Amino acid sequence: MAKFTSEELGKQPIGKLLVGQAVPASIGILVMSLNVLVDSIFVGNWIGSIAIAAINVVLPVSFFIGALGMAIGVGGSSIISRALGAENKEKAFTTFGNQITLTLIITITMVIVGLTFIESIIPAFGGKGAIYDPAKVYYTIVLYGVPFLALCMMGNTVIRAEGKPKFAMIAMIIPSVGNLLMDYVFIYVFDWGMAGAAWATTVGYILCFLYVGYFFFSRHSEMKIQWKHLGLDVPVVSEIGSLGFVTLARQAVVSIIYLIMNNILFALGGEAMVAVYAIIGRMLMFALFPVFGVTQAFLPIAGFNYGARKYHRVRKTINTAITYASLLATVVFIGLMIFPEAITALFLSDNPDMSAQDLETNAFVLENAPNAMRWVFAATPIIALQLIGAAYFQAIGKAVPALLLTLSRQGFFFIPLILVLPKLYGELGVWISFPIADVLATFVTGYFLRREIKRTLV
Template sequence: MNKLANELGTEKISKLLLKQAVPATIGILVMSLNMIVDTIFVGQWIGVLAIAAITVVLPIAFLISSIGMGIGIGGSSIISRALGANNTEKAFLTFGNQICLTVILAILFVVLGNVFSIPILDLFGAKGEILPIASEYFSVIIYGVPFLAFAMMGNPTIRAEGKPKFAMYAMMVPAVLNVVLDILFIKYFNWGMWGAGLATSLSYASCGLYILYFFLSSKSELKIIPKNFKLNFDIVKEIAQLGSISIVRQGAVSILMIVLNYSLFTYGDEISIAVFGIINRVMMFAFSPILGVSQGFLPVAGFNIGAEKNERVKETIKKSIYFGSIIGTIIFIAVATFKEQIIWIFTNDATLLNKTPNAMLIVFLVTPVVAMQLIGSAYFQAAGKAMPALFLTLLKQGIFLIPLAYILPKYYGVLGVWWSFPIADLLSTIITVIVLKREIDKNLQ
């Protein structure tokens, strides 16, 4: 067992969480700039409808790439527990199966995405004047998705072997490249949405290639061994059980986007979709520290669950929720205080500047407590308990938010869409706390 992984079972929990969560947070923050930078640049240099087009396309790309994320998170849970149990053979076999599954499935879905591009775009809300702009962007970005899928598979795997800084670097590379290429392609070459898509695709490729370089180098404890590419039924089954949580989560997000774009277009117009596009980008960036805590939580909890160190597991849960709740409170205060200034970053369109700030404040209302929900579902993933993890993961987007976003606008118009977010957050957090407390009382005493 390598020294870095061994520290997961002996080092002080608060120090471990900082060591794991800070690089994960920085990586997620920087990676989210890929989407934010696209939105800012197209909003300032192309127009409002371009923001709406990106809002439609990116959930499709992330649905496909979520296959890699699911394989990565499912496999990393197995790897963390295998390292905790000192079973390096299983860790290596799992890693080889992860690579094989990701490559096969990502390419398959990209082919399907190309063949059925127009129906897919229409389904996700590319209505009216949005469709031609969205189609131009999608036709380029789809080719970067396999690289993104590989990157999403590799990132949690790198953290599972106790090397969060390298996972952070992998997410920083594409964000920096995307900024440079967006300026070059959109502003100077005047390539419009095609240029924005090309910049994003190349940034995804850089991320995937960096992760491949890491695993091929001496820095990685997990080696790429061709014989481990042969799929093992038991390993694939376990990866699928745990990884399906992330895939289903992203699937729920994609269905949510269909419902949201339908409600926003039906009870509002293209501008309403652009309003949500801005709010969604702010959410991605603002929630990064809380997501970083949950990502840092996974390898620490997983290792100690595998090592049967229950007191350390309980301490990891408590401190992760504590840190995440403090961060969530700070985020809400910052959004409430600077909401108008935040919108100015994305656009100078008077309609968006008028409609977006109050909507964004409503969406962020329950941010101080969302860490409880994220850590609760992350615990069951780390423990290898697929069904409760899947249930808790689906609570917000699938069980509460999708129905609310469809029903409330029938009575309250676009305002109903915005209020569906805090209501779903609050309900899902309450249920998660109840389920997690029962689990702790039953299995971690």
């Protein structure tokens, strides 16, 4: 089989490229999502439902620091895709070197800050009552592994920018499989409880880092950087920052939403209500994996062809990606509407020897999570337009519209809704905020995407 190079992004048929890029991307996201899902099932069955809530409290903090790496990766990869399309490899190399330096400096600093203010951060994100102690154990251990996660997420986007989706897929699979294997060893065999769950996650991050490092030092990568490329270049850093800020802002908003949701739900129903959201949060990560896979596949194809000024291919990439993603989102929607009870039951232990508190929490979750899940995913069939539309502006290097459209759903619509509707409708107000925000953001994104296509892709 001939070696695939980045130039193929500008030559092969769009449908073939999207499928070729999206399938491994989707598999990688699926395995990572399954990791989060199965990890939660293991924790729920072997430790208890309170432990799931504890992990849910820690996730926004660790994911935010990890997302710093993704932000640097996505911002730099947009530059790399366009630079490769314009045959400017020196700029691509400089960008990658700057990504490595920025990721190390920023994430290590954030870990130090996160450990320094641990006593304030955990309660602020909903780690109260019975949730606090297990959350602190998990948080402390996982935070040490987060710089490895950040480097992996940064490197993964660069691998995709090179047009190597299969290697990117493997990089996503390794930490997931490693985590699940270590879950069994550390939780089930060694009986380490929350510490075991945390160490399993951290080992997974380290394994991923080792593989990504192998890729870039091997013959498979086009990123043959030298020491000079690691020195920070102000124009390159500025461009990485402006584009990467889109991804970072999105994750920052996700972390803020976790903070708001955990506190609102704790006030409405205590630890049990937080556990309901923890399960739904896992499904938000897991269920939409094929849609996210198409979105990831879309970015390097659109960016490369835009850099090469092949605008007819960019238009076709947009239309094809939206079509594929919408069909997949509809399939996901049907499954979630039919089987929410069975999905919820997967996370709950049927061990009769559980504590009275865990038994009570399980009963509450089983009764309330299915209906909440139906509301949260009610607008799923239309979200592809919003995701692809926002991603397009990021792919072509237009940071401001990319930022505004990326934040439209969660920042501009969802947060105001979640602050108002629960006061009017209680628990129902929480769940209906999700589809309302989806619909509003999709209409706004569709308008701006259509206008941009008419103005520039001619």
